Amino acid sequence: MSFSRRILSVQPSPTLALNAKAVQLAKQGHKVLNFAVGEPDYPTPKVVVDRAIESLKAGRTKYTPAGGSPELRQAIVDKLQRDNGLSFDTSQIVVGTGAKEILFHTFLSLLNDGDEVILTTPCWVSYADQIRAAGGIPVMIPVTSHGRIPSTEEIAKYSSPRTKAFVFNSPNNPAGYILTESEMKELGGFLAKQGWWVISDEIYEYMSFDHPHQSLLKVCPELKSKFILVNGLSKAFAMTGWRVGYCAAPQEVANMVKSLQSHSSTCIPGFIEDAAVVALKHGKPLMADDVARLRQRRDMATKLLDSLGGIKYFFPQGAYYIFVDIRDNLRGGDTSLNFSERLLQEHHLALAPGEAFGAPGFLRLSYATDEDTITEGIKRLHKALVG
Template structure:
């Protein structure tokens, strides 16, 4: 049967081959260390689990409004006011089945065929694929590693055409962990406002920052910016709730309401129990979040120090998220490999360490590794990576 063109254009996930090989080796009894995971290794905090159980016992297991239960939308608007100094009405927020679904729905209501979305590279793998599924065209702007993987206002200006509809900001970033500061956001925001380009601010990692810099939401910098921004966020990373699938979008009503209408015909509503769990997350203090962040910070420092002196590997130290994105171009050259993908494949085969090639993120000289694993696992992984790099040098 002939499939739709929209799915024919999708690029297979860069992690699929590595994941399949890692699983094959594990099944054969090998001790494989997987550093490709994109989720916290902590369980969801107990008070959130308790809230979900109580919701089930109370029979809160029915359909909900498509845009989310009013209590959760209220908790989200309160969070935005408290943490980001932003004021939104209930009809300017939609609760979605994960932040990924918020992005997908946004692109579906925003883009017409041929509309362009500016995507800084390195990028999260789903951004360009979701743009293509909406019949849009991703326009890549390469962020220089020497500039901490951040694009400049001049680069943004040069990328804008009459077909440009939106620009994606992901800060802190997956896969690089970089952050834009307030001045940089103001400069980029001014370009977007002047050119009538919507800003999509993916802030899913806002609670996982390890520098002295505070998270800044571009929407909070001016009323003009707010009117020209859709914020994407959720509880997956901040509260170790990846499997609960609760995210949200906040922005102008004339965008949020069509998103809500579309959701009513696709998912109906996010899972009711997950919404009540997220309600408990947003109504609590950040103590569990802060504890998790401190542990991630310790792991970041450990793994960065272990990686930076490995032959052929260089790394910009990230400020947020839970990834390192080292450049292995020199290690690839010294080892006689054709590409970073081949280097990653050989590392898995020889040392049983699974990383994610940077090619899937628009950065073929790099690899992504997650430090959302125990310190003992990180030490052993670094030991194996060093041994591999020294053998192939």
């Protein structure tokens, strides 16, 4: 029997697997503190939910156009102009079932067998497997000492004549960094010279705590003809289960991504489109209290880590994760993957292992949870790591 080589090279999402184990332990009656999930703990805003209900009742339950209704694509164009100072035509916008599907279709549209895509680690769990499934090769640059993006000289060392694209994710999951304008200028200038496709995943845009998010495209407009901006409503509006993501891309890429969608999920439901329009029109102010609370939790969690001592991490400026460096704490050939399994079994603490982000020796802690859980969880982690 033979199977697809491409798909055999794909591993199931390790963060989802860990989450499933944590849920299982909780069902058996254990008090599991779950820091593995990548979603906000607060609900989707009521205005958005109400609009979906109203729309359902009005019968918006049939297929919608592949790539999104004209109203939703217009709302995205308006959002990109308002929040990011970027101008796109509605024909350049494609809406799909989550940024995950949009990214997958983007890799499928761009890559031929053996094409290389540069990923700087730590990076979001699905990029590498999506690239492999599309026939490409993920080229992963190891974590830097500062946990931020490597220098352009370092990136150049990992390039080859087969390099086709570069994935950029700021605010970053899992390291929480946000590039400064001057870092973006340097990176963007370098990328423009290479002529690679740049896939900019801006899904944590609204979770920028210390200074407002800027799109790399705004800072480096010279990237436009090769720039695919990916975003979605999952994180911004606590809408992970609604599955709304989109890209704004050069016309040929948008056409290909849309064509693939027309042969896969087809569309997102009409009542969800209507609700998404409401969310996008309200924008960031709708979530101001939630984002302020996340920032307080970031401050609280990092202060606690500092006061307990003995645990290294990269200070996060955005998203809602702390990437903990446990390389000095691991003993006798232990790995962060084994360690995360033991944390779950023995301490009932779920943290995603760095292996999931191309960064063995680390653990990702999501602080999108209540303060008591954060406090108890960090104390348990400290006990397990430092003693």
